[in-house]
Amino acid sequence: MEFFKYRNKLKPEKGRLLISEPFLPDPNFERTVVLLCEHNEEGSFGFVINKPSILKIAEVMEEASHLDDIVFVGGPVQQDTLHFLHRNTSITNAVKIQDDIYWGGDFQSLMTQLNTSVIKSADIRFYLGYSGWGQGQLESELQEDSWIVCDFVDDALLFDTDPTVIWKKALDNMGGRFSVYSNYPVDPRLN
Template sequence: MEFFKYKNHFKPEKGRLLISEPFLADPNFERTVVLLCEHNEEGSFGFVVNKPSVLKLSEVMEDLQQWNEVVYVGGPVQQDTLHFIHRNTAIENAVNIRDEIYWGGDFESVVRQLNREEIASRDVRFFLGYSGWGPGQLEEELKEDSWIVCDYVDDELLFDTDPAMIWKKALDNMGGRFSIYAKYPVDPRLN
């Protein structure tokens, strides 16, 4: 049965998290949490939700000069593109990812609503680039135990949790052995 071939019994799908294994060797994804926005036979993509960049939104977008919120590194693919997730259903053409979590929509509407303070900046996360996998690539990485698939996702975890704590909190929320993973040191030689 396909359901049980995954290490934690969840298959990847839109609205779930990919949590990197504690000792994942890829420095691009060390202690990373990716919100999957799409997963199908053509591939998968999402955004790293816990890696702030050094850039502020005002440095990236001329139309948002008064906003000093950090822009996140969404992943290693096309880092010259800007994307966003939000918890605001008033943005036209937004794609519902899960519950109160949305991806994209009319960018001009977001800019206008932010500038008019109709939506709070804490309710929108901007990303440079994204994380993407070709057909079957994510499944191969799951077989190699690179990722843990997490079904515990809510807007509080993504928008209200300190980014440095998202990886740990997501694992803690899963309980069992995953709570133990959350306590692993970054470098076990320093333990």
């Protein structure tokens, strides 16, 4: 009988989280949490929600020179692209990921609403790049126990939680053995 230490019964799908296993050796995904924005037979994509960059949005976009918000690293794919997640229903053409979490939409609509304080910057996260998996790639990584799938995600985890504790909090929210994993040290030799 094969033993899988992290696998749970949840399958990846739009609106769920991928939580990296505690000792994932990939530096791009060490202690990361990815919000899946799409998952189908052709592949998957989402954004790492807990890795702030050293850049501010004003340094990335002229149109946002009045904003002082940090830009997050959405993943290792196309880091020259800017994306945004938000919790505002008034941005046109936004894609609903799940209750109170939306991806993208009309950028001019976003900027107008930010400039007129209709939308607060605390309700938006900007991401450089994204995380993507080709056909069957994510399933293979799940078989290798690289990821834990979580369906407990809400807008407060994305927008109101300190990014440095999102990984731990996401596992704690799952309860049981996953809460135990959240306390594993980064370096197992320190245990």
